Amino acid sequence: MQTNPLISSLALALLLVTGCATGQALTPDERNDLLLMREEEKLARDVYLALDETWHATVFSSIAESEQRHMDAVLNLLNFFGIPDPAAGNAAGVFSNSELQELYHLAVDYGGQSLVAALEVGVYIEQTDIEDLQNAIARTSWNNIARVYSNLLRGSTNHLAAFTNNLDAVSGNQNGGAALPGTAVYEPISQTLYVPAIDITLPDDSVVVLDALLRLVETFPQALELVNASETSKLPSVDHASFSFDTGTLTLPDLVVGANHLDPIDDTHYTATLQLLEADGVGVAFVVTSLVAK
Numbered sequence: 001m002q003t004n005p006l007i008s009s010l011a012l013a014l015l016l017v018t019g020c021a022t023g024q025a026l027t028p029d030e031r032n033d034l035l036l037m038r039e040e041e042k043l044a045r046d047v048y049l050a051l052d053e054t055w056h057a058t059v060f061s062s063i064a065e066s067e068q069r070h071m072d073a074v075l076n077l078l079n080f081f082g083i084p085d086p087a088a089g090n091a092a093g094v095f096s097n098s099e100l101q102e103l104y105h106l107a108v109d110y111g112g113q114s115l116v117a118a119l120e121v122g123v124y125i126e127q128t129d130i131e132d133l134q135n136a137i138a139r140t141s142w143n144n145i146a147r148v149y150s151n152l153l154r155g156s157t158n159h160l161a162a163f164t165n166n167l168d169a170v171s172g173n174q175n176g177g178a179a180l181p182g183t184a185v186y187e188p189i190s191q192t193l194y195v196p197a198i199d200i201t202l203p204d205d206s207v208v209v210l211d212a213l214l215r216l217v218e219t220f221p222q223a224l225e226l227v228n229a230s231e232t233s234k235l236p237s238v239d240h241a242s243f244s245f246d247t248g249t250l251t252l253p254d255l256v257v258g259a260n261h262l263d264p265i266d267d268t269h270y271t272a273t274l275q276l277l278e279a280d281g282v283g284v285a286f287v288v289t290s291l292v293a294k
Contacts, residue, residue, distance in 0.1 A: 026081055030145065033136040034077055035086050037152070039097050040132060041070040044125050044159075046092045047107045051118045054111070059122070059166050063159050069217055070155060073148050080144070116171050122163035129156045151277065151285065155218050192216065193224055195252065197232065197240040209234040214286065222288040223277065248276030250286055269293070 026034075045067035052060035071087070078085055086096040093108075095101040107125065111118035133153045140146055193214040200208050209232050214224035234240075241252045252272040270293055274286035 026083075026142070027139070029139045030142065031081075031083060033132075033139060034074060034081070034083060034145070036097065036132065037136060037149070038071065038074040038078060039086055039095050039100050040129060041067050041074060041152070042087050042090075043095065043100050043104055043107075044129065045071060047104060047111070047121065047125060049092060050108045051111045051121065055115050055118050057115065057118070057166070059162055060118070063122070063162065066155055066159065066218065070152050073152065077145060077148055116167065119163050119167040119170060123160060123167060126156050126160035126163060130160065151223075154223070158218055192227070193255075195241050195250075197234050197237070198229075198250070199236045199240045199242045201245075203245075207236045209236060209240065217285065224274070224286050224288075226284040226286075249289075250274040250276070255291075 045064050048060040048064040048067065051057075052064065075085060075087075090096065093104055095104060107121045111121040130153060133149050133156060137146055137149045137153070140149070193216070195212045195214070198210045198212055200210060202208065210229045211232050212229045213227045215227045217223050217225050239253060241250060243250045250273065252270075252274070255270045255272045270291050272288060272292075273290040275289045277285045277287050
């Protein structure tokens with residue numbers, strides 16, 4: 001059965017919230033922030049890719065992939081507001097913003113001196129990104145912009161923790177830096193989560209069953225974005241996953257989890273709950289809030 005876009009949107013809470021009152025234009029600050037964040041995320045990606053070529057440390061390649069997704073999220077906003085992409089046609093290491101261009105060269109040169117220096121570059125870039133995102137959130141009145149920036153902020157906070165923890169391990173400084181307590185990062189074998197049946201009760205009390213595919217966008221906390229949702233001819237069942245409009249909770253009664261570095265959970269069955277994080281014109285995202293072994 002073909003995907004019904006309306007049902008897919010309703011079923012996973014795609015209640016399109018495009019921002020403020022119709023006709024309200026972006027302020028100069030909002031426009032400039034979008035341009036900056038597009039290239040600042042590119043800066044992070046390009047620097048980490050360059051440092052990964054030098055040091056072959058997984059943290060750089062992993063976070064570079066995440067930065068690409070951050071770049072894509074900001075590009076969606078630029079397209080939504082009809083703003084030309086400042087990164088269009090620019091190769092890795094090339095920027096329209098002259099300050100970011102200079103920072104790229106400084107970061108790559110400094111990070112090439114040692115692995116410790118490279119990790120310090122990662123810490124500096126993420127701290128800068130966090131500060132700029134916080135300022136940009138404070139300057140916007142558009143809901144969709146604020147949601148995307150908030151998601152990027154969560155990602156940058158996780159990246160900062162990963163770089164800091166790696167830096168502490170390499171330098172032997174277990175107490176210094178800006179490590180976030182309780183942070184754990186692991187790389188799943190599969191970057192996607194397939195949910196073969198989700199029962200959705202619509203506002204008219206009818207029930208549809210969807211198949212859905214979600215993609216991992218951050219490893220800690222485990223955040224996933226909706227890639228696709230398709231209506232099926234399956235009948236509702238208590239064995240299916242279910243989504244609640246009232247709470248924004250996706251409940252999975254049976255989930256098999258596998259990971260490279262957490263051997264005890266390989267092929268273990270869990271019940272899981274995912275909480276809706278974002279539902280607007282840019283996308284739909286969930287974060288794992290509960291994972292309990294069966």
